[in-house]
Amino acid sequence: MKSPLDGWYEKAGVRTDPRRVIGDELDAGRTLFPEKLIPYLDHPLVQDLEPGRRFGLVARHLYQYMQFTMHFETSVVNRAAARIADGTSGLDLPSSVRLxxxxxxxxxxxxxxxxxxVVEQVSDATGIETPDYDFTPFLGRLDGIGADVMPGEPVLVQLLQVVVFETLVTSILKDIPKDPLVVGTIREVVRDHAEDEGRHHAYFAAFFKELWHGMSPALRERAARCLPELVSRSLTPDLVPVRASLTAAGLGExxxxxxxADCYATDQLRLGVRASARHTxxxxxxxxxxxVPGARDAFMAAGLL
Structure with a gap:
C-alpha cells in the first residue's frame, strides 16, 4: 500500500520549509491570533478593557497555543511514535511502518x-512576557485515564492517545492560515504544521485499524470504555493559563x-469536542x-454522540 509518508524527504516541513521570521506586520495592525477563536475576547467584561490589555490577552493566547503544541508533540505524540519506531509498541510491524x-x-x-x-519572536517584538507553562498536570490527567480504566496497559494507552489526537481536526489548523488579519509568519507556521498533520492523520488512521483488530475481544471492550474520556480530555481546554492571563489583564477574581463560567460552559465545550473529533x-x-458491547453507551454517557 502507498504510505502517506511517501515523498517525506521532498515534502516534509523539516526538510523543505524555511525558518519563518516575523517582520514589521505588527506595525501594520495585524493581530497575533484570530479573535473569533478566543472564546472570552467578546465577553462584556473583556470588551471593556483598554486595547493594550486586550492585545496582551491575544498574545498570551497565542503563547498558550504554541506552548501546548510544543509540549504535546514531544511528550505525547513522540512518546508513542518512538515506541512504534523502535519496536517497543507490542505490535509486530513492518519496517516501513516503523520508519x-x-x-x-x-x-x-x-x-x-x-x-x-514563534513565542520567543513575538515576545521580543511586543515586549509581552511569556508566562510559565506547566504541562505536567495535563499529561497527568491524560495518563490517569489509563490508570483508571486500563490498568496494566500503559503502552496501549499511549498508542490510543496519539491516535486520538492525531486524527482530530481542530479549527485552529484550518482557520488561521486563511485569516488575512493574522500576522503572516504565524499563518505560515500554522499552515506548515497543518500540511504535515494531514499526512500524520492518514498514517495514524491506518495504524489504529491494525492496532484495533489485533486486540483481543476483552481488551477491545476495555479500550472502548477508555476512548471517550481520552477524546474529551484531549480537547478540554486547560483553564489555568486562561485564568492567569485574564488576571494579568487586570480583571479581579x-x-x-x-x-x-460564561465562556467555558460544559455544553459549549462538548459541542466543540464533537466538532473537532468528528473525523476521529x-x-x-x-x-x-x-x-463493541457498551461502547456506544460509553460515548453517549460522555456526551460525545
Whole structure:
C-alpha cells in the first residue's frame, strides 16, 4: 500500500520549509491570533478593557497555543511514535511502518521547535512576557485515564492517545492560515504544521485499524470504555493559563470566574469536542469500535454522540 509518508524527504516541513521570521506586520495592525477563536475576547467584561490589555490577552493566547503544541508533540505524540519506531509498541510491524514513525518523530520535534521560536519572536517584538507553562498536570490527567480504566496497559494507552489526537481536526489548523488579519509568519507556521498533520492523520488512521483488530475481544471492550474520556480530555481546554492571563489583564477574581463560567460552559465545550473529533468518531465507526458491547453507551454517557 502507498504510505502517506511517501515523498517525506521532498515534502516534509523539516526538510523543505524555511525558518519563518516575523517582520514589521505588527506595525501594520495585524493581530497575533484570530479573535473569533478566543472564546472570552467578546465577553462584556473583556470588551471593556483598554486595547493594550486586550492585545496582551491575544498574545498570551497565542503563547498558550504554541506552548501546548510544543509540549504535546514531544511528550505525547513522540512518546508513542518512538515506541512504534523502535519496536517497543507490542505490535509486530513492518519496517516501513516503523520508519514512517521515525519520520513523524522528526516532524513533531520540528513543530515543537518552531512553536517555541514563534513565542520567543513575538515576545521580543511586543515586549509581552511569556508566562510559565506547566504541562505536567495535563499529561497527568491524560495518563490517569489509563490508570483508571486500563490498568496494566500503559503502552496501549499511549498508542490510543496519539491516535486520538492525531486524527482530530481542530479549527485552529484550518482557520488561521486563511485569516488575512493574522500576522503572516504565524499563518505560515500554522499552515506548515497543518500540511504535515494531514499526512500524520492518514498514517495514524491506518495504524489504529491494525492496532484495533489485533486486540483481543476483552481488551477491545476495555479500550472502548477508555476512548471517550481520552477524546474529551484531549480537547478540554486547560483553564489555568486562561485564568492567569485574564488576571494579568487586570480583571479581579470574581470577574475572571464569571468570564470562565460564561465562556467555558460544559455544553459549549462538548459541542466543540464533537466538532473537532468528528473525523476521529468516523474512524472509530469504520473500525468497529462502536460495535463493541457498551461502547456506544460509553460515548453517549460522555456526551460525545
Amino acid at each position: 514512517d514513525a521515525y519520520k513523524i518523530y522528526c516532524d513533531e520535534a520540528y513543530h515543537a521547535l518552531y512553536s517555541l521560536d 470574581a470577574a475572571v470566574g464569571e468570564v470562565l 468518531f468516523q474512524l472509530f465507526e469504520s473500525a468497529g469500535v462502536l460495535d
